[in-house]
Amino acid sequence: MDIETVVQRLQLERLYADYAHCLDADQLEHWPDFFTEDCFYRVTSAENFEAGLPLGLIYATSRSMLKDRVSALREANIYEPQRYRHLVSSLRVVGEDPGGLDAEANVLVVRTMQDGEMTIFATGRYVDRVVPDGANWKFARKEVVLDSRQIDTLLAIPI
Amino acid sequence: MSVEPALQWPAEGNARVPYRVFSDPEIYHEELARIFLGPTWQFLTLAGELPTPGDYLTTFIGETPVIVTRGKDGAVHAMVNRCAHRGNLVCLKRRGHADNLTCVYHAWRYDLEGNLDSVAFRRGIAGKGGMPASFELKDHGLQKLAVDQFGDLVFGTLSPDAPPLGDYIGNQIGSRIHRVLHGKPKVLGTTSQILHNNWKLYFENVRDTYHATLLHSFFTTFRMSRLTSEGGVDIAEHGMHHASYTRNKIDRVGAAASDQLYAGIPSLRENFRLAEPGFLSMIEEFGDDTTTQILSLFPNFVLQQIQNSIALRLVLPKGPDKTELQWIYLGFEEDDPAMSALRLAQANLVGPAGYVSMEDGAVGNFSQRALPGADNQASVLEMGGFDHVSEENRTTEASIRGFWQAYRPLMGF
Ligand code: FES
Ligand SMILES: [Fe+2]
Numbered sequence: 370m371d372i373e374t375v376v377q378r379l380q381l382e383r384l385y386a387d388y389a390h391c392l393d394a395d396q397l398e399h400w401p402d403f404f405t406e407d408c409f410y411r412v413t414s415a416e417n418f419e420a421g422l423p424l425g426l427i428y429a430t431s432r433s434m435l436k437d438r439v440s441a442l443r444e445a446n447i448y449e450p451q452r453y454r455h456l457v458s459s460l461r462v463v464g465e466d467p468g469g470l471d472a473e474a475n476v477l478v479v480r481t482m483q484d485g486e487m488t489i490f491a492t493g494r495y496v497d498r499v500v501p502d503g504a505n506w507k508f509a510r511k512e513v514v515l516d517s518r519q520i521d522t523l524l525a526i527p528i
Numbered sequence: 529m530s531v532e533p534a535l536q537w538p539a540e541g542n543a544r545v546p547y548r549v550f551s552d553p554e555i556y557h558e559e560l561a562r563i564f565l566g567p568t569w570q571f572l573t574l575a576g577e578l579p580t581p582g583d584y585l586t587t588f589i590g591e592t593p594v595i596v597t598r599g600k601d602g603a604v605h606a607m608v609n610r611c612a613h614r615g616n617l618v619c620l621k622r623r624g625h626a627d628n629l630t631c632v633y634h635a636w637r638y639d640l641e642g643n644l645d646s647v648a649f650r651r652g653i654a655g656k657g658g659m660p661a662s663f664e665l666k667d668h669g670l671q672k673l674a675v676d677q678f679g680d681l682v683f684g685t686l687s688p689d690a691p692p693l694g695d696y697i698g699n700q701i702g703s704r705i706h707r708v709l710h711g712k713p714k715v716l717g718t719t720s721q722i723l724h725n726n727w728k729l730y731f732e733n734v735r736d737t738y739h740a741t742l743l744h745s746f747f748t749t750f751r752m753s754r755l756t757s758e759g760g761v762d763i764a765e766h767g768m769h770h771a772s773y774t775r776n777k778i779d780r781v782g783a784a785a786s787d788q789l790y791a792g793i794p795s796l797r798e799n800f801r802l803a804e805p806g807f808l809s810m811i812e813e814f815g816d817d818t819t820t821q822i823l824s825l826f827p828n829f830v831l832q833q834i835q836n837s838i839a840l841r842l843v844l845p846k847g848p849d850k851t852e853l854q855w856i857y858l859g860f861e862e863d864d865p866a867m868s869a870l871r872l873a874q875a876n877l878v879g880p881a882g883y884v885s886m887e888d889g890a891v892g893n894f895s896q897r898a899l900p901g902a903d904n905q906a907s908v909l910e911m912g913g914f915d916h917v918s919e920e921n922r923t924t925e926a927s928i929r930g931f932w933q934a935y936r937p938l939m940g941f
Pocket of ligand 1: 611612613614615616631632633634635636
């Protein structure tokens with residue numbers, strides 16, 4: 370690896386770590402900032418993804434739609450207090466071109482409810498398009514592809 | 529009724545529901561037999577999910593595993609997914625394609641209609657072993673369901689006492705199904721939600737026209753639906769099925785008076801605004817001004833139209849306090865790009881992460897958690913009176929009372 374690749378790699382690692390921290394630390398208001406203005410984000414199952422079905426359980430075609438998701442969670446929707454712990458690993462760059470990178474990573478989310486009950490809420494992978502934004506990187510596209518088709522109770526906080 | 533201790537239904541009839549029906553394992557067990565294996569039709573699949581002879585998928589009626597196939601004759605068939613030999617699951621995959629159905633355990637082979645074709649080593653080896661001469665293949669097929677279609681919706685039943693499907697659904701509710709499924713359905717995606725509550729708590733919620741604008745801020749705040757909007761409920765004979773509908777363009781009391789009526793109700797979040805509210809508006813496609821229609825068929829099928837978001841929901845019991853809610857989101861082959869995009873955007877309203885539906889996943893759970901200690905108590909369903917008839921009004925629990933009207937005779941309550 371040349372030094373540029375190593376630097377790029379460290380930047381990407383930080384992007385994913387900061388992203389996970391944002392969600393786990395309940396800093397949802399900052400979550401849209403990880404995305405480009407005209408980003409695409411969806412949460413789907415491996416079954417839908419592999420069948421080429423377009424549905425997203427959460428589906429956004431712009432950063433403003435991500436902001437709306439956050440304001441709905443904060444101001445409108447009713448769900449029990451809960452927190453996530455994301456474990457993101459095995460980050461891989463699977464494609465690279467002058468415009469950006471195609472990256473994938475494994476993700477596991479443990480959800481803890483207010484009474485302390487913990488569940489492995491989600492496992493899957495991120496299938497992402499990452500583009501440079503000044504000295505940083507942003508997600509132009511993020512697909513959260515969950516291994517299971519089942520969601521326990523509800524999906525409030527994004528993954 | 530063999531349930532012990534016997535359940536005494538309150539004298540108020542369908543306006544009371546003993547809480548025990550949501551938690552008692554014996555009642556649950558009886559429901560599987562009397563309702564799900566009883567004279568009811570249950571949704572199996574969309575016909576288009578099995579396009580080619582040999583295509584199959586697996587599902588459930590109640591908790592009983594079922595195989596649904598497209599036979600060589602081109603028709604849809606369904607049978608219990610339990611080998612006629614010693615009861616092993618025959619199909620292990622959720623879906624697939626096969627020439628025949630072969631049990632992995634001892635390789636008994638069935639055709640796509642569930643008839644037993646062959647038994648491995650049926651004649652034994654060198655004159656020893658094998659099946660007795662009296663053993664007839666035709667006596668040992670898979671247990672077959674009666675199958676019928678309503679448009680593209682395929683239903684099955686294990687009971688010879690179920691009325692014909694068309695009569696079961698009826699014209700009133702049937703026309704409300706056709707109204708929504710006006711094209712060739714195209715599956716946009718599926719998901720499933722594990723609810724930690726009894727299946728009937730979810731089904732009550734689906735039929736509960738009273739809660740929708742009190743619990744769901746999106747409906748109320750963005751005037752997608754309010755109790756002051758024009759609308760009503762259609763309830764089938766004997767209460768079996770229902771369709772509630774809203775025409776949100778017309779507010780019976782006017783916008784200002786509606787705001788006043790909802791003042792102080794938490795679901796009206798006056799200061800809540802979206803940066804991109806565009807996806808909440810509707811493209812006219814149904815030839816009428818109904819903006820939301822929630823329809824349920826007894827015992828566990830839902831067809832939803834919220835604006836242009838269309839989904840089938842199947843409510844599968846998984847125990848007294850566990851339910852799997854399967855979602856099939858639909859568009860139509862005829863959809864243009866604008867409609868396709870809008871359906872995907874409006875899918876944000878429903879499902880496990882839905883701006884509207886998320887809360888229904890939460891409240892069933894909250895109700896189930898409050899059941900301990902309530903064995904001798906009952907819920908109150910008096911909103912709108914005591915009956916279960918169609919009316920141009922949604923400030924009523926008539927559709928829920930209709931469910932109990934259909935449920936009680938089947939259960940002997
Ligand atoms: S149980 Fe199926 S062949 Fe024996
Ligand atoms: Fe609801």
